[in-house]
Amino acid sequence: MCRPAVLFLTVVAVVIVVASVVGAVKPVVIPPTRNATTEAALIIVPAGKISGLAYKPLATTIQHVSSAKLWIVLLTDWLAGFPNPAELPIGVSDATSALKKQGMLSDNVFLAGHSLGGENVAPYGTKHGKKRLKGVLLYGAYMTRLDVPLTDYPVPVMHLSGDLDGRVRITRIADTFQELQQSVSKNQSAMYRTPVVIMRGVNHAQFASGPVPAKMTFYDLKAEVSSATAYQLIANQTAAFITTSLAVPGEDLTNAKNILNSSYSETNAIFEPLLRLKAFDVNTHNSDVWGVSAQVQMSRLSNYSIRVTNQILTSEKDFVTSKPSIDTTSPGTPLVRTLSHVRYVPNPGDLPTFTHSPMYVAVKMKSFAAIHNATHLQPGISTNITCKDINEV
Numbered sequence: 001m002c003r004p005a006v007l008f009l010t011v012v013a014v015v016i017v018v019a020s021v022v023g024a025v026k027p028v029v030i031p032p033t034r035n036a037t038t039e040a041a042l043i044i045v046p047a048g049k050i051s052g053l054a055y056k057p058l059a060t061t062i063q064h065v066s067s068a069k070l071w072i073v074l075l076t077d078w079l080a081g082f083p084n085p086a087e088l089p090i091g092v093s094d095a096t097s098a099l100k101k102q103g104m105l106s107d108n109v110f111l112a113g114h115s116l117g118g119e120n121v122a123p124y125g126t127k128h129g130k131k132r133l134k135g136v137l138l139y140g141a142y143m144t145r146l147d148v149p150l151t152d153y154p155v156p157v158m159h160l161s162g163d164l165d166g167r168v169r170i171t172r173i174a175d176t177f178q179e180l181q182q183s184v185s186k187n188q189s190a191m192y193r194t195p196v197v198i199m200r201g202v203n204h205a206q207f208a209s210g211p212v213p214a215k216m217t218f219y220d221l222k223a224e225v226s227s228a229t230a231y232q233l234i235a236n237q238t239a240a241f242i243t244t245s246l247a248v249p250g251e252d253l254t255n256a257k258n259i260l261n262s263s264y265s266e267t268n269a270i271f272e273p274l275l276r277l278k279a280f281d282v283n284t285h286n287s288d289v290w291g292v293s294a295q296v297q298m299s300r301l302s303n304y305s306i307r308v309t310n311q312i313l314t315s316e317k318d319f320v321t322s323k324p325s326i327d328t329t330s331p332g333t334p335l336v337r338t339l340s341h342v343r344y345v346p347n348p349g350d351l352p353t354f355t356h357s358p359m360y361v362a363v364k365m366k367s368f369a370a371i372h373n374a375t376h377l378q379p380g381i382s383t384n385i386t387c388k389d390i391n392e393v
């Protein structure tokens, strides 16, 4: 059990030593292309095995769209090509010094990370965001369950990804969107402070340019928009998020809020069917919809002559020893109590590329004969039903 942990610590220690000796990460500053009263900077951390310079086309598109005097810093030359927690703090402070040196006056610094870059940027923001950043952007990445809840993140944070992302799938982002829905229901302005936005037709790789690493191509889906369109979509959302986070009153702020407000509605529409399906076995009643439906099928009493409830048992052991029951003692229609156990692929580290839907749903039901015997109800159809029939229904 403890071997991998020791190995991991050793790797981190080696990275820290090597990083402090070499100081490998290099900030490449792209100066602003316009003058404006609001000045800001966006530091971009690349995906694993992608050069920081591959984000140049996205960077110039963001500068073009943003109404701010916007500096961009591309962080490149990571150890072995992988952004990591040891080099990131050095990279961010080197970038900040480089900006000051080249004449940036404000401290409106935003940090974006793509894919593995985002995985590193999220916990960095949790730790140092309050002091060093005005906001964090996760491109094709997400805050894991090991991090803080969205509402407790110290600075504004945006999740931005494509619906054709095959690596960080929208089934995982759906959970984060659900967190956002809950905070929006309490305070509408959560849609500006912690937006979760899905762009249609965009895949995982499209934040960058140039060759895509084989590992990324392996999982990713085929994009349905051109790179130029993808940069536009990403830039519009990024610029709007920077503007709402800085909250300088004016027309720009109103426009930016309108963009994030419509993104929230559009993303809501994308997630609606997914979240409805998820609620079949993850809901506040802790009741499995499949289990109820299967039991109704099994009884062959399709017209409300019985009532069926279901309880999801989290522990497999409890499920194995549990028994379904029929209650004919209470007044009204007989009540059949069923039980379910929902099994997922174990994913304690909350890693991407794990399937998110259940591996299986096991249901304990009463047989047709037992229901008939206990309730004396006559079924309309007399043929037996099999598990295969139920699964097909």
Ligand SMILES: *[C@@H]1O[C@H](CO)[C@@H](O)[C@H](O)[C@H]1NC(C)=O
Residues within 6 Å of the ligand: 032, 033, 034, 035
């Ligand atoms: C911004 O203003 C400064 C000082 O007036 C000027 O030197 C610089 O060229 C301007 N930059 C742009 C992009 O217009």
Ligand SMILES: *[C@@H]1O[C@H](CO)[C@@H](O)[C@H](O)[C@H]1NC(C)=O
Residues within 6 Å of the ligand: 187, 188, 189, 190, 193
């Ligand atoms: C909603 O959140 C915003 C930004 O975090 C805050 O300024 C505002 O006071 C909150 N409104 C309410 C009613 O809590």
Ligand SMILES: *[C@@H]1O[C@H](CO)[C@@H](O)[C@H](O)[C@H]1NC(C)=O
Residues within 6 Å of the ligand: 188, 189, 191, 257, 261
């Ligand atoms: C977002 O837009 C809708 C519809 O236009 C509006 O009712 C709502 O108040 C807006 N929300 C915020 C937080 O501005």
Ligand SMILES: *[C@@H]1O[C@H](CO)[C@@H](O)[C@H](O)[C@H]1NC(C)=O
Residues within 6 Å of the ligand: 229, 232, 233, 236
């Ligand atoms: C980006 O925003 C601009 C200005 O609102 C708009 O004209 C353009 O269509 C947007 N681009 C995309 C790809 O949505």
Ligand SMILES: *[C@@H]1O[C@H](CO)[C@@H](O)[C@H](O)[C@H]1NC(C)=O
Residues within 6 Å of the ligand: 369, 370, 373, 374
């Ligand atoms: C039928 O019901 C009787 C009593 O109501 C019970 O003793 C018997 O075991 C039941 N048979 C089946 C197959 O459930």
Ligand SMILES: *[C@@H]1O[C@H](CO)[C@@H](O)[C@H](O)[C@H]1NC(C)=O
Residues within 6 Å of the ligand: 300, 301, 302, 303, 378, 379, 380, 381
């Ligand atoms: C449904 O209910 C009606 C009357 O309550 C009954 O005649 C019928 O046999 C029941 N069963 C089915 C399967 O329709």
Ligand SMILES: *[C@@H]1O[C@H](CO)[C@@H](O)[C@H](O)[C@H]1NC(C)=O
Residues within 6 Å of the ligand: 382, 383, 384
């Ligand atoms: C249904 O299954 C029961 C129990 O296995 C069996 O006794 C009965 O004959 C079957 N009925 C039909 C119509 O196949």
